[in-house]
Amino acid sequence: MAAVERIVIENCAIATVDADDTEYASGHLVLAGDRIESVGAGPAPAALENVVRRIDADGHLATPGLVNTHHHFYQWLTRGLATDHNLFDWLVALYPTWARLDEDMVRVAAQGSLAMMARGGVTTAMDHHYVYPRGTGDLSGAIIGAARETGVRFTLARGSMDRGESDGGLPPDFAVESLDDALAATEATVREHHDASFGAMTQVAVAPCSPFSVSTELMRDGAELARRLGVRLHTHGSETVEEEKFCHELFGMGPTDYFESTGWLGEDVWMAHCVHMNDSDIAAFARSGTGVAHCPSSNARLAAGIARVPDLLRAGVPVGLGVDGTASNESGELHTELRNALLVNRLGPHRESALTARQALRLGTFGGAQVLGRSRETGSLEPGKLADLVLWRMDTLAHASIADPVAALVLGAAAPVTASFVGGRQIVADGRLLHVDEEAVARATRAEARRLARIADGE
Ligand SMILES: [Zn+2]
Numbered sequence: 001m002a003a004v005e006r007i008v009i010e011n012c013a014i015a016t017v018d019a020d021d022t023e024y025a026s027g028h029l030v031l032a033g034d035r036i037e038s039v040g041a042g043p044a045p046a047a048l049e050n051v052v053r054r055i056d057a058d059g060h061l062a063t064p065g066l067v068n069t070h071h072h073f074y075q076w077l078t079r080g081l082a083t084d085h086n087l088f089d090w091l092v093a094l095y096p097t098w099a100r101l102d103e104d105m106v107r108v109a110a111q112g113s114l115a116m117m118a119r120g121g122v123t124t125a126m127d128h129h130y131v132y133p134r135g136t137g138d139l140s141g142a143i144i145g146a147a148r149e150t151g152v153r154f155t156l157a158r159g160s161m162d163r164g165e166s167d168g169g170l171p172p173d174f175a176v177e178s179l180d181d182a183l184a185a186t187e188a189t190v191r192e193h194h195d196a197s198f199g200a201m202t203q204v205a206v207a208p209c210s211p212f213s214v215s216t217e218l219m220r221d222g223a224e225l226a227r228r229l230g231v232r233l234h235t236h237g238s239e240t241v242e243e244e245k246f247c248h249e250l251f252g253m254g255p256t257d258y259f260e261s262t263g264w265l266g267e268d269v270w271m272a273h274c275v276h277m278n279d280s281d282i283a284a285f286a287r288s289g290t291g292v293a294h295c296p297s298s299n300a301r302l303a304a305g306i307a308r309v310p311d312l313l314r315a316g317v318p319v320g321l322g323v324d325g326t327a328s329n330e331s332g333e334l335h336t337e338l339r340n341a342l343l344v345n346r347l348g349p350h351r352e353s354a355l356t357a358r359q360a361l362r363l364g365t366f367g368g369a370q371v372l373g374r375s376r377e378t379g380s381l382e383p384g385k386l387a388d389l390v391l392w393r394m395d396t397l398a399h400a401s402i403a404d405p406v407a408a409l410v411l412g413a414a415a416p417v418t419a420s421f422v423g424g425r426q427i428v429a430d431g432r433l434l435h436v437d438e439e440a441v442a443r444a445t446r447a448e449a450r451r452l453a454r455i456a457d458g459e
Contacts, residue, residue: 005052007052007054007055007387007421008028009029009031009057010028010029010043010054010055010056011026011028012057012058012062012391013026013061013405014039014062015361016380017063017064017366017379018381021358023406024039026042027040028043029044031421032424033387034199034423034424035385035387036385036386036387037383039381039382058395060391060392060393060394060395061406062389063389063409064380064381064389064390065122065123065388065421066121066122066123066334067123067124067320067364067365067369067378068126068322068323068368069270069293069371070128070234070272070273070322071125071127072127072128072130073106073109073113073114073129074098074105074129074131074325075113075325075327075328076109076112076445077105077108077109078097078098078449078452079326079330081327086240086242088240090327091171095170096456097453097456098175099133099172100455101131101139101452103137103138105451106129106143108441108444110142110143110147111436112441112444112445113127113332116333117323117332117333118150118151118428119428120335120414121335122152123378123388123389124153124154124378124388125147125150127143128157128159129143129159130207130209131175132160134177140156140189140193141192141193144193144202150427150435151422151425151427152422152427153200153201153388154201155203155372156189157204157205157207158206159207160182160185160186160218161175161177162177162179162208163212163214163218164176179218179221182208183222187225190204191229198377199423205233207233207234208222210237211237211250211258216251216262219259219264220263223263233264234271234272235259236271237256237271237272238277239276239304240305241276241305244276254278255281256277256280256285259290260284260288264290265290266288269288269291271290272295273292273298273307274294275307277308282317283315285315286315286316290317291318291320291370291371292307292371293322294309294363295323295324295337296337296341297323297329298322298324298325298329299344307345308348309341310345310350313359318367318370319367319371320368320369321334321338321341321364321367333414338363338364339360339410339411342357342411358406387423387424389420389421390420391417391418391419391420392409392417392418394415396416398412398415416431418430418431
């Protein structure tokens with residue numbers, strides 16, 4: 001058997017995001033194969049065998065790779081539309097276009113979304129895909145293939161919608177699947193692609209879209225399916241006041257009670273947004289271990305409100321960060337969510353004590369790994385965990401005068417990514433993706449966005 005190859009990184013600041021928030025002003029990391037072998041102060045131990053590469057990371061901050069916990073890749077083709085709408089009006093404006101998606105469009109949109117995130121320090125991505133127009137090919141396979149090319153660790157949340165307008169739902173009838181088709185296709189996707197092993201590159205979650213686009217049967221049966229298959233559950237929850245009103249009118253209860261009644265609270269569940277929650281909703285999430293994907297930019301863009309992140313954290317609820325789809329967060333970058341999570345929450349009732357810069361970094365790394373069920377594997381820099389990490393350049397004009405590198409990363413301009421590793425394999429060098437041609441992806445996304453717009457216009 002070949003000896004394990006080591007990469008030594010030295011001479012950089014390190015924020016480990018371990019349980020004690022251990023940091024080193026100048027430290028080292030040793031990567032051995034796909035794992036972190038050691039992390040600590042000063043230079044790496046001498047006499048290491050089989051060192052294939054030594055990186056002098058002077059002027060850099062090393063952190064765990066960023067973990068995105070909520071996204072809709074397909075929206076890369078419909079950015080910058082319906083820019084002055086609330087969630088329900090925005091959805092109604094965009095559903096007819098989204099219903100015309102095909103496999104080529106979905107593949108290219110995934111490539112664009114993944115490229116944008118990966119070059120900005122994301123090492124674990126997810127896509128909540130819930131638009132499956134009939135007869136449009138293998139959309140899930142296309143998305144998973146794009147993630148594999150980019151080189152990020154990936155969770156596909158196989159979404160679904162079966163409550164069309166004629167059943168009191170928000171999407172038009174032609175944009176939804178039948179209950180049986182949605183369940184069968186979701187089970188097939190899990191069986192074909194989900195890898196439960198340590199260090200898996202691809203996992204699949206069961207992810208009906210939202211209470212206002214999914215039948216109660218699909219919520220219940222989806223939860224049962226996920227538990228039978230041993231995979232996680234994801235959906236949108238408590239995003240807007242309109243959703244709350246919808247739930248009271250249709251189900252006679254608020255969203256959290258509805259989720260509880262359909263089997264949707266538990267350690268194996270994470271939910272996007274969770275903006276409109278009262279104290280008893282938060283207590284129910286804490287009691288059950290249900291996780292939250294906090295999406296501050298999207299919540300602001302759609303005027304949804306401010307999620308109670310400080311209260312969720314104090315109650316012990318696992319919280320990660322999400323870009324959300326790029327039709328409601330055009331930047332598509334996760335590092336900006338660190339900053340926006342901190343800023344948006346300081347506009348809430350907790351004011352300056354809402355979130356610290358270090359808490360924001362934790363949300364974007366370890367918190368994300370927690371809600372994806374992967375915190376034993378990734379999300380912090382500790383021996384034995386996967387070598388998923390980023391070297392952020394902190395010695396340029398943008399950051400050089402900020403003494404605290406974590407404050408510089410969270411509060412400063414977007415920091416250049418000198419290197420990003422996933423399982424010890426480098427995927428970004430000097431801000432450029434190593435395994436994807438960014439210009440080719442940009443050209444293809446433009447062409448597919450135009451093709452979708454033409455088809456949607458009925459030309
Ligand atoms: Zn979403």
